[in-house]
Amino acid sequence: MKLTTRITLAAALALLAGPAAAQKKPAPAGKPAATKPAAGGACVTCHAKVNPSIVKDWELSRHSKVEVGCVECHGSAHKTKDDFANAKMPTPDTCGQCHDAQVAQFKKGKHAFAWAAVKAMPTFHYQPVAIREGLKGCGGCHKLGLKTPEEQAELRKVAGPYGNASCDACHTRHLFSKAEARRPEACQTCHMGFDHPQWEMYSGSKHGVRNALKQTGAIPQYSAAPTCQDCHMQEGNHEVRTAWGFLAVRLPFPEDDPQWKADRVTILQGLGVLDPSGNPTGRLDVVKAADVARLTQEAWDAERTKMLKTCNQCHSGEFAKVQLQQSDGMIRDADHAMAEAIRAVAGLYQDGILPKPKSYAFPFPDLLTFHDAPTPVEQKLFVMFLEHRMRAFQGAFHANPDYANWYGWSEMARDLVDIKAEAATLRREHKATPAQGPAPAAQPTPKK
Ligand code: HEC
Ligand code: HEC
């Protein structure tokens, strides 16, 4: 359905129902009975003094209008100011009692894998505890993912009972507002910065600028301007996934393009899912389990077709197809530069100029060591991969010429020159002092 039609329809329905009727709408039939004001009363009365703004937000929420009170989400085991450790903290299943459709969609989508994916990184345990289970870095964004009961218990020891809700990521507590979640700002806190600046790319693109102008009233309220949600949560579907995914690696290989195929094999070797002779490693299973890449043509096409349908609401099908094909081409060219850089560093291992670090499975650069890469030339390779290659293709897909060009492609060209020069220097130094290769930089000690 067209966006404008949906909005008009919703507005018409709201008018028909009237505010009073809308407020009296009961909890869905067959669902647990919502708290009667009397039952929720004690929680609200006391918490209005303890944390007045939590109660205020709840009062402003749709939940308070339909009599979904504190007890529905936190249980009734805590009753006094001293026993609050008995209060239950919600998980998606708490919301699922009444919102099974959204929870089922969420569980099928990429967001549900966020915790599994971060924990699958080989150097996750090198990061400070606050960054991981303390939810201040990787964990702060990736807590969105589903956790097993064992993982929840582990988290509890470091971060307390918090961080298992997932559903408060876009409609935050205790407003739980649909209007908030529909705004692109709802994605900003996580989809920004170093390796996935979708917020910056989008807000500077014509799409984002138009959306901003709509908010200020400079252009009409119903003029065309897509949000993140229009393109990635079509029809309000909570299952998010894209064709290329975060790392822009996929199967099958492009058999009609031998150069791109060779470059992609090199990148998969850099990611450690293929070994230096091209055979699959154990890491491939981890990557498959976390749904990191689309592994068949059909899986890829399904996402691409959905996306093209969205573009087609506002652009010609042909225009949209050409735009996405150009962006695919950006990945191909970025892959070529990236593979050349990986081969330059791999050559240093093959020729014994860099010794194999103890934590590496193979004498080959490992892009997934991120900022814990052991040598300066590999640090450069990491930045080229995770910052600049990302920006080149993500900027192309998000209609932001500056990110695609200056923050992406142009930086990759500079990285490649630097990496080749550094490799040449290491080779010269190695020749001059054949007895001892350069010592690898110290890696931070893993903290338990
Ligand atoms: C007599 C006062 C009182 C009553 C009644 C009360 N609470 Fe609390 N509750 C507290 C206090 C005090 C805290 C600690 C909060 C703080 O330090 O700000 C707390 C904490 C909580 C927490 C947070 C726990 C945490 O680990 O952060 C939740 C959730 C909660 N209450 C829910 C409820 C619910 C649901 C009810 C009704 C069944 C309820 N409360 C009734 C006083 C009360
Ligand atoms: C629709 C479900 C829902 C309802 C209703 C609800 N809460 Fe919560 N509450 C949550 C979620 C989700 C969290 C976040 C848990 C986490 O961090 O994992 C939370 C966290 C809290 C916290 C601790 C975190 C903080 O920010 O301090 C307190 C205190 C709390 N709720 C009190 C209340 C009170 C009082 C009410 C009733 C006025 C209430 N809640 C109603 C879902 C709900």
Ligand code: HEC
């Ligand atoms: C006991 C049932 C129940 C539980 C538990 C519950 N909700 Fe709701 N929720 C409702 C009802 C009923 C509505 C109103 C639906 C309507 O407007 O038709 C609602 C509305 C909403 C809305 C739409 C608000 C708007 O602006 O229109 C959101 C978002 C939402 N809930 C999220 C959550 C989340 C997240 C949780 C878990 C933390 C949760 N709910 C737990 C019953 C529940």
Ligand code: HEC
């Ligand atoms: C709390 C942080 C957080 C918020 C808020 C958030 N995301 Fe995400 N998002 C993530 C993480 C983490 C991943 C990677 C999950 C994984 O695959 O392991 C992700 C993945 C995605 C993907 C999948 C990309 C792929 O690999 O195909 C899409 C699409 C996406 N998010 C869109 C959105 C949109 C749209 C919003 C706002 C409506 C949003 N996200 C809000 C953290 C967040």
Ligand code: HEC
């Ligand atoms: C600011 C929020 C944020 C922080 C901090 C963060 N991530 Fe992410 N991460 C994301 C988002 C958002 C995505 C999805 C981006 C996309 O698809 O373009 C993601 C994607 C990933 C993926 C790819 C998942 C997949 O299946 O495609 C991995 C692995 C990952 N992050 C690991 C980490 C590690 C390890 C750290 C800490 C060193 C970290 N992240 C810190 C938000 C964050």
Ligand code: HEC
């Ligand atoms: C990535 C951001 C994001 C996350 C995470 C998220 N939501 Fe939503 N949610 C949205 C958006 C956007 C909408 C508005 C969709 C629309 O326009 O119809 C929405 C709408 C809703 C609604 C109202 C549906 C309706 O048609 O009235 C409910 C209920 C809801 N979400 C529940 C949940 C639950 C439960 C979870 C956890 C499993 C969750 N959401 C997680 C973004 C999110």
Ligand code: HEC
């Ligand atoms: C006009 C549609 C559109 C809008 C608006 C949009 N995106 Fe995208 N997004 C795309 C396309 C197209 C792709 C690449 C899809 C593919 O792989 O084929 C993409 C990819 C992604 C990915 C996967 C990795 C990547 O290539 O970046 C994430 C995550 C993402 N978008 C998040 C967001 C967020 C967050 C916003 C809002 C700040 C947003 N997008 C706005 C169309 C859009």
Ligand code: HEC
């Ligand atoms: C809700 C409507 C809407 C959707 C959906 C949408 N766009 Fe746009 N797009 C626009 C508008 C409006 C402009 C500004 C047109 C102009 O510059 O004259 C624009 C501009 C662009 C531009 C800038 C180049 C140009 O012609 O000015 C590109 C590229 C683009 N869109 C690609 C896409 C792609 C690819 C998709 C799907 C992934 C998409 N758009 C989805 C409305 C939309």
